[in-house]
Amino acid sequence: MSDMKGSRGDRWYLSLMSPNTKGPEFAWLDPTSIYINAAAYRDLQDDLCADLDPHGIDVVAGIDAMGFVLGSALATRLGRGFLPIRKAGKLCVATDRVGFTNYSGRAQDMEMRTPAFAPGTRVLLVDQWVETGGTMDAAIRLVERQKGSVAGIVAIAIEGNERTKGYRDRFKVVSAVVEGSRWQEECDRQTLSSFAAYRADRTFPDAGRTPARQDPPKMA
Numbered sequence: 001m002s003d004m005k006g007s008r009g010d011r012w013y014l015s016l017m018s019p020n021t022k023g024p025e026f027a028w029l030d031p032t033s034i035y036i037n038a039a040a041y042r043d044l045q046d047d048l049c050a051d052l053d054p055h056g057i058d059v060v061a062g063i064d065a066m067g068f069v070l071g072s073a074l075a076t077r078l079g080r081g082f083l084p085i086r087k088a089g090k091l092c093v094a095t096d097r098v099g100f101t102n103y104s105g106r107a108q109d110m111e112m113r114t115p116a117f118a119p120g121t122r123v124l125l126v127d128q129w130v131e132t133g134g135t136m137d138a139a140i141r142l143v144e145r146q147k148g149s150v151a152g153i154v155a156i157a158i159e160g161n162e163r164t165k166g167y168r169d170r171f172k173v174v175s176a177v178v179e180g181s182r183w184q185e186e187c188d189r190q191t192l193s194s195f196a197a198y199r200a201d202r203t204f205p206d207a208g209r210t211p212a213r214q215d216p217p218k219m220a
Contacts, residue, residue, distance in 0.1 A: 011047065011176055013040035014156075014183055015194035016203050027103065028190045031128055031156050033203040035069055040203070044070075044176055045077055048154055051174045052124070054078040057151045059117060061085050063127040063139050064110070071126035074154065083123070085112050085139050096145055100138035103131045110138040112146070119147035126154045133163035160188045 016037060018030045034040045052074075061083040062071025068084055075082040088097055088109035095111040102108055117123070123143045130136050130153070140150055150171050157177035158164050167173055177183045186192045 011178070011181075011183060013037070013043055014176065014192075015197075016040055017192065017194070018198055018200065019192070019195045027129065027131070029129075029192065029195075032066065032069075033200070034156070036205060037203045038205060041073070044156070045073055047176055048074060048174055049077050052078065052152065052154070054080060056122060057124045058122045059083050060124045060126060061112075061139065061143070063125065063135055064090070066128035067126050070128055070154070070156070074124075074126060078124075080124075083112070083116055085110060085125075085142060087111070096142055098138045098141045098145075100134040101132075102134050110135065110142065112139075112142040114146065116146055117148055121148045122151035123148045124151045124154060128156055130155045130158040130164055130167075132161070133167065136167065137163070157183070157187045159190075160184065 013034050016033045018033050020026050020028050020030065034044055057078060057080055059081045060071050060075035060078065062068040062075075062085065064084065064086045071084075072082045088095075088111050091111055091113055093113050096114045097109050097111045099107060099109050125136065125139050125143070127136060127139075136153060143150055152172035152174060153167055154174045156175065158167070158173060158175045160179075164173075168179075177187055183192075
């Protein structure tokens with residue numbers, strides 16, 4: 001690995017995300033390669049936490065399933081507890097349930113334990129990616145039905161559409177992909193220029209030594 005020489009302002013770790021190679025029934029990209037690289041995972045959390053005020057957050061909720069990875073990490077960084085919001089049928093306690101339609105158009109149910117928190121609790125909602133907003137909408141409804149308030153929404157990226165514009169109008173929204181950036185433009189087109197130079201081994205941790213930041217691929 002080579003040392004990453006750029007500033008974190010370039011969100012260098014986004015270039016580690018891999019394209020979908022399995023077909024249209026799957027999401028168009030996979031951000032999980034950021035998580036295995038310690039330097040990338042750290043910088044991702046640094047950038048997100050820089051725009052969050054823990055004093056306005058009582059608990060962090062992660063949305064099943066990859067929101068658990070990012071949400072629990074941010075909860076630890078912010079010094080807050082973590083609440084999982086799960087797909088239906090996974091919890092062995094009393095739950096509240098709402099239906100939603102996911103990015104593939106499939107109807108699903110989401111659940112949250114009840115009671116999960118006291119009325120008035122401020123809940124930060126975290127997911128890996130927000131495309132159509134169906135999953136996030138279910139999480140918002142679950143929080144509000146238990147008389148909690150949404151303290152904000154966090155994701156690696158939030159695509160630009162009418163649903164997500166509504167979230168930005170209503171809530172504090174923080175994403176690693178900054179609105180108005182070239183990364184946002186590429187995400188909205190659902191293709192990244194970094195895909196052309198994607199190599200899985202760029203994300204590999206080095207055994208036995210501290211991982212270094214990496215130079216991003218040259219963009220076309």
